[in-house]
Amino acid sequence: MDEHDLTCQELVELVTDYLEGALPEKQFKRFEQHLSGCHDCHHYFDQMRYTIRLVGRLSESHLSSGAKDELLSLFRDWKKELPEQEKPENLEE
Amino acid sequence: MLTIEDADIIQGLRRGDESVFVSLFDGYQNSLLRLALMYATDQRLAEEIVQETWLAVLKGIHRFEGRSALKTWIYSILINRAKTVAQREGRYNNLTLSLDEQTESNEPSVPVDRFHPDDDHPYPHHWLNGPSDWGELPEEKLLSDETQKVILAAIDGLSPNQREIITLRDIEMLSSEEACNILGISESNQRVLLHRARAKVRQALEEYLER
Numbered sequence: 599m600d601e602h603d604l605t606c607q608e609l610v611e612l613v614t615d616y617l618e619g620a621l622p623e624k625q626f627k628r629f630e631q632h633l634s635g636c637h638d639c640h641h642y643f644d645q646m647r648y649t650i651r652l653v654g655r656l657s658e659s660h661l662s663s664g665a666k667d668e669l670l671s672l673f674r675d676w677k678k679e680l681p682e683q684e685k686p687e688n689l690e691e
Numbered sequence: 692m693l694t695i696e697d698a699d700i701i702q703g704l705r706r707g708d709e710s711v712f713v714s715l716f717d718g719y720q721n722s723l724l725r726l727a728l729m730y731a732t733d734q735r736l737a738e739e740i741v742q743e744t745w746l747a748v749l750k751g752i753h754r755f756e757g758r759s760a761l762k763t764w765i766y767s768i769l770i771n772r773a774k775t776v777a778q779r780e781g782r783y784n785n786l787t788l789s790l791d792e793q794t795e796s797n798e799p800s801v802p803v804d805r806f807h808p809d810d811d812h813p814y815p816h817h818w819l820n821g822p823s824d825w826g827e828l829p830e831e832k833l834l835s836d837e838t839q840k841v842i843l844a845a846i847d848g849l850s851p852n853q854r855e856i857i858t859l860r861d862i863e864m865l866s867s868e869e870a871c872n873i874l875g876i877s878e879s880n881q882r883v884l885l886h887r888a889r890a891k892v893r894q895a896l897e898e899y900l901e902r
Contacts, residue, residue: 605816607806611799614886618867620878638821642801648825649893652833653842653861661724665738666716669745670709676749677707 604632609639613646693757700761704752716745719762722863723769729858730773731780740776744769759872766859767873800890823901832900845895849888856881857888 604612609632615621616629633639693701703711723744727737747768755764806816825833832838846854852874859870871881 605806605814606818607799607801607803607816610801610890611886613800614882614889618882620882638818641822641824642818645822645825645893645897646889648833649889649896650861652838652896653846653857653889653892654864655834656725656839656842656862657722657864659725659839661721661728663720663724663738663741665720665742669716669742670713672742672746673709673712673749676746677709680705680707 604628606632606636606639606642609633609636610642613643617646617650693760697757697761701752701755701757704749712749719765723765725862726766726769726858727773729854730770730777736776736780740769740773743772747772760869762865763869763872766863766865766869770855770873798887800886801894822897825900828900838896838899841895841899842892845892846888848895849891853884853888853891856884857892860885861889 609629612621612625612629616626621629633643700711700715704715720741723741724737727740727744728734731737731740744765748765751768755761759767805819807814807819809815846857849857855874856870859865859873860867865873867878867881871878874881876884
């Protein structure tokens, strides 16, 4: 993109790049400059942040699952086949 | 490199420590099921995928070299498994970026008619009717079950690649690096997909919240 100021229509395409810290420095400055002077884009930017926050709330929904007991018995079967003495290993290397 | 916490879990599993397995299960089951449901539309199939994932984790734990974080590894197993199953069931046949999706990435985040057309205005491409301030909406409305349903429906309507990425990033809160590793896509590709996905969910929310 060239040196002109960002337009609103351009800014809306850059919100995720901005939030991810992926904008080159010049572009980053133009983004912030535009945002600080433009109510409409500020609202758009806030709406995107609301969207991200609200999507994130889906992680709170708890899904019921009856799988645990069955899986635990599979775990015990698996355990029986483990070699007698597991050598300690250094995993932090 | 593995965190100390991951290393403890791996050693615990290798010893066959059931309490380690149970806490891993409790921490991941909900996320794994949610991810599986993204590929398999019915609960039974999703549960099957998750169960197979756990078995693959147990079978693979002795060979796991810790080149990726434990979480990335487990999610990768699940997603590969889920894709195979979903493809077999004919539910998911869009594994790579299709031509459609490439053109789709040129699709605007906001419909063009929301902006002043070129040269028609002292500020070309400025908003015609700007977005409203959601901060003025009642919090109960934003956080309502109805709003959640609108979001779920919007995510459901995304392309498979967009759905994957918004689920991993914005629901499961993975870093972009983790998500890219799991899905085998580049950072820039990831950002395009994520932005498209968020923009579509925002638009669905706007239509619902402001009607």
